[in-house]
Amino acid sequence: MKPAAEHTQDSEQYKKKQRFFKSLLTIYGRKPVLEALQNPQLRFFKLHLADSNKPQGIIAEIIAIAEQRGIEIQYHDKKALSRISKNAKQDQGVAADIQLKQYISVEEFISNKPQGNCSLIALDRITNPQNLGMIIRSVCAGYIDGLILPQKGCAALSPLVIKASTGTVFKTPLIYSDSIEQALELLSNTGATICTLSSHASTSLFDYQAKGTTVYVLGNETEGVSPAVQALSQHQLCIPMNNEVESLNVAITAALIAFKH
Amino acid sequence: MKPAAEHTQDSEQYKKKQRFFKSLLTIYGRKPVLEALQNPQLRFFKLHLADSNKPQGIIAEIIAIAEQRGIEIQYHDKKALSRISKNAKQDQGVAADIQLKQYISVEEFISNKPQGNCSLIALDRITNPQNLGMIIRSVCAGYIDGLILPQKGCAALSPLVIKASTGTVFKTPLIYSDSIEQALELLSNTGATICTLSSHASTSLFDYQAKGTTVYVLGNETEGVSPAVQALSQHQLCIPMNNEVESLNVAITAALIAFKH
Numbered sequence: 001m002k003p004a005a006e007h008t009q010d011s012e013q014y015k016k017k018q019r020f021f022k023s024l025l026t027i028y029g030r031k032p033v034l035e036a037l038q039n040p041q042l043r044f045f046k047l048h049l050a051d052s053n054k055p056q057g058i059i060a061e062i063i064a065i066a067e068q069r070g071i072e073i074q075y076h077d078k079k080a081l082s083r084i085s086k087n088a089k090q091d092q093g094v095a096a097d098i099q100l101k102q103y104i105s106v107e108e109f110i111s112n113k114p115q116g117n118c119s120l121i122a123l124d125r126i127t128n129p130q131n132l133g134m135i136i137r138s139v140c141a142g143y144i145d146g147l148i149l150p151q152k153g154c155a156a157l158s159p160l161v162i163k164a165s166t167g168t169v170f171k172t173p174l175i176y177s178d179s180i181e182q183a184l185e186l187l188s189n190t191g192a193t194i195c196t197l198s199s200h201a202s203t204s205l206f207d208y209q210a211k212g213t214t215v216y217v218l219g220n221e222t223e224g225v226s227p228a229v230q231a232l233s234q235h236q237l238c239i240p241m242n243n244e245v246e247s248l249n250v251a252i253t254a255a256l257i258a259f260k261h
Numbered sequence: 262m263k264p265a266a267e268h269t270q271d272s273e274q275y276k277k278k279q280r281f282f283k284s285l286l287t288i289y290g291r292k293p294v295l296e297a298l299q300n301p302q303l304r305f306f307k308l309h310l311a312d313s314n315k316p317q318g319i320i321a322e323i324i325a326i327a328e329q330r331g332i333e334i335q336y337h338d339k340k341a342l343s344r345i346s347k348n349a350k351q352d353q354g355v356a357a358d359i360q361l362k363q364y365i366s367v368e369e370f371i372s373n374k375p376q377g378n379c380s381l382i383a384l385d386r387i388t389n390p391q392n393l394g395m396i397i398r399s400v401c402a403g404y405i406d407g408l409i410l411p412q413k414g415c416a417a418l419s420p421l422v423i424k425a426s427t428g429t430v431f432k433t434p435l436i437y438s439d440s441i442e443q444a445l446e447l448l449s450n451t452g453a454t455i456c457t458l459s460s461h462a463s464t465s466l467f468d469y470q471a472k473g474t475t476v477y478v479l480g481n482e483t484e485g486v487s488p489a490v491q492a493l494s495q496h497q498l499c500i501p502m503n504n505e506v507e508s509l510n511v512a513i514t515a516a517l518i519a520f521k522h
Contacts, residue, residue, distance in 0.1 A: 130391070134510055141506035171504050206522050239520070243432050245402035248516070249395050255513040256520055259500070261467050 022105065022176065024097040025169075028085035029159035030058045033096045035167065037065040042170055043099045044071045050081040050093030062094065090158055100170060106177040106186050109146060113190070118213045120187075121254055122148035124180045124229050125220040129155045133164020134251035135218075140165075140172040142258025147172060148215070150180040180217070184232045187215055194233040196225045197257075199247050201236035205260065208237050216257045218250050283366065283437065285358040286430075289346035290420035291319045294357045296428070298326040303431055304360045305332045311342040311354030323355065351419055361431060367438040367447050370407060374451070379474045381448075382515055383409035385441045385490050386481040390416045394425020395512035396479075401426075401433035403519025408433060409476070411441040441478070445493045448476055455494040457486045458518075460508050462497035466521065469498050477518045479511050 024045050027036060036042055047066045053059045066073050082088035085095040121144055126132050132155045139147045155161060162169055177183035184194055192213035197205070217233065219225030225233075239248060239256060248256075285306050288297060297303055308327045314320045327334050343349035346356040382405055387393050393416045400408045416422060423430055438444035445455055453474035458466070478494065480486030486494075500509060500517060509517075 134513065137506065137510060138513055140504045141500075141502035141509055143503065166508075168504070168506055206520075239402075241402035242404065243401045243429070245398065245429055247427075248399065248402055249512075251510075252395065252399055252513065252516040255509070255516055259467075259517055261522060 019105070023099070023103065025100050025103050025157065025174075026084060026086075026095055026097050027157060027159075027162060028087055028091035028095040029162075030062070030092045030094050032159045032162045033094045034058055034062050034065070036096060036098060036170070037062060037069070037071075039167075039170065044069070045097040045099050047071050047073045048081055048084050048095040048097075049073060049075050050078045050091075051075045052078055053093040059094070087156060087158060098170070100174075102171065102173045104173075104175055106148065106175050106183045109175045110186060110190050113213065114145060117210060118145045119210060119257070120144065120146045120148055120175070120192075120213065120215045121257060122180060122183060122215050122217045123150065123154050124217055124225045125153040125223070126218065126250060127153075127155050128221055128250075129158055129160035130164050131155075131221065131249065131251045132157075133161040133166075133169075135254040136161070136165040136172050136174075137168045138251065138255040138258045140168040142255065143260070144258045145173060146175045148175045148177060148180070148183045150177050150183060152179045180226075181228055181232065184215065184217070184229065187213065188232060193235065195235040195237050196230060196233040197239070197253055198224060198236045199238055199241070201238035203235065203237050204240050205237040205257065206240075208235065218254055221250055280366070284360070284364065286361050286364050286418065286435075287345060287347075287356055287358050288418060288420075288423065289348060289352035289356040291323070291353045291355050293420045293423045294355045295319055295323050295326070297357060297359060297431070298323060298330070298332075300428075300431065305330070306358040306360050308332050308334045309342055309345050309356040309358075310334060310336050311339045311352075312336045313339055314354045320355070348417060348419065359431070361435075363432065363434045365434075365436055367409065367436050367444045370436045371447060371451050374474065375406060378471060379406045380471060380518070381405065381407045381409055381436070381453075381474065381476045382518060383441060383444060383476050383478045384411065384415050385478055385486045386414040386484070387479065387511060388414075388416050389482055389511075390419055390421035391425050392416075392482065392510065392512045393418075394422040394427075394430075396515040397422070397426040397433050397435075398429045399512065399516040399519045401429040403516065404521070405519045406434060407436045409436045409438060409441070409444050411438050411444060413440045442489055442493065445476065445478070445490065448474065449493060454496065456496040456498050457491060457494040458500070458514055459485060459497045460499055460502070462499035464496065464498050465501050466498045466518065467501075469496065479515060482511055 085091035192215050194215050196217045217225055346352035453476055455476050457478045478486055
């Protein structure tokens with residue numbers, strides 16, 4: 001049996017390691033990884049390759065750039081690689097861990113929260129990769145201090161998402177959390193105002209005067225926000241619409257928030 | 262040889278007929294046509310079926326609703342049907358002509374132009390069906406008096422477009438023209454202001470004070486507006502963006518215009 005102090009140290013180290021791995025953005029797929037490697041502004045932790053890849057064509061290109069940039073290459077069997085990519089169907093035997101300054105945990109965001117007004121968009125089960133990519137692109141271009149991307153429930157940052165984001169995913173302020181509820185509870189405890197978007201609400205997004213930290217939550221494409229998220233929100237906001245249109249595409253809603261004047 | 266007066270009458274009748282056919286919105290594909298027939302607010306001119314369709318399943322359903330609603334059914338061989346649908350690959354042997362009050366020519370729009378300020382969005386070679394459907398949905402929901410949809414250069418109102426519009430295509434004020442240039446020239450001659458959206462412009466869309474009839478032209482997804490269209494425009498407007506993002510998705514841009522405050 002180890003003495004108690006050593007145990008604590010071990011667990012501290014384990015937590016630190018875990019935090020580090022969570023802070024890595026892992027992407028996969030041959031083309032997305034190649035394009036990311038070609039971007040000199042991105043810092044890589046590791047390149048992961050399935051040992052079944054033949055070192056020719058795009059794989060040879062990927063290896064050449066990684067070697068030239070001094071990025072560690074780790075080889076895995078196919079199963080181990082798919083545990084890293086978390087997507088055996090789409091990884092094509094290639095994954096890469098990227099270290100991004102603007103990819104932080106909700107706890108880190110809270111401890112460095114900007115002074116004054118601050119707007120966040122949080123996603124509750126956005127499952128369509130096209131929508132997620134478009135949301136990322138609009139948030140990156142618009143006036144939003146962070147996009148909360150829960151690791152449970154939302155589409156993964158797949159090649160399709162990266163493509164739909166037109167590569168902006170690597171420069172968007174992203175805030176990760178385990179679940180949307182966890183992120184909203186932590187933010188709520190520090191005084192943030194949680195707003196959900198709903199076509200049934202009576203207050204218009206455009207009339208709403210945001211103060212302090214405001215989190216706008218966008219819900220699932222067909223179901224909207226979940227009851228649990230609704231219960232955490234202080235305000236329900238709508239976008240007033242003509243011609244009895246019932247709802248807007250979620251990426252459109254995100255853009256209207258991101259460019260709200 | 263016919264006397265001159267008769268000639269004129271013939272050609273008048275021909276023109277009238279041509280105008281009538283142009284004013285019909287022709288949709289195709291089994292599911293889109295079935296769903297449109299199920300909408301009691303839509304008025305149909307004719308249902309077109311390929312005589313090779315077996316009258317069972319969804320085709321039987323389509324025929325039953327058309328008969329119940331007293332809609333004329335015309336049978337064609339496959340080639341003739343694809344001349345009507347203009348899309349042999351996707352028509353699935355089914356097309357329908359819809360008579361929509363809010364589907365008008367640019368000439369009709371001009372002769373009934375609303376008094377005061379009026380905003381139009383015009384599309385210059387928007388070829389992605391998903392984008393076109395999303396633009397229609399946002400225009401329908403937003404604060405726009407008409408969407409100019411040239412018959413040359415833009416995506417057709419295919420099943421994909423109708424789906425992405427979530428059915429709003431049938432209640433959106435649509436203005437058809439042969440080409441974008443023709444529409445802009447006619448509108449320009451009646452005093453409308455033509456604005457193109459461009460990431461290189463210095464005036465912000467949000468600062469621009471629109472007066473009278475304003476046409477916002479959105480250009481092709483990769484090439485932007487064409488030089489011919491650029492030459493017809495008085496103002497170039499941009500959407501100011503952060504993080505060195507170069508452009509927004511065209512459907513996002515349309516929504517920011519449609520909900521501009």
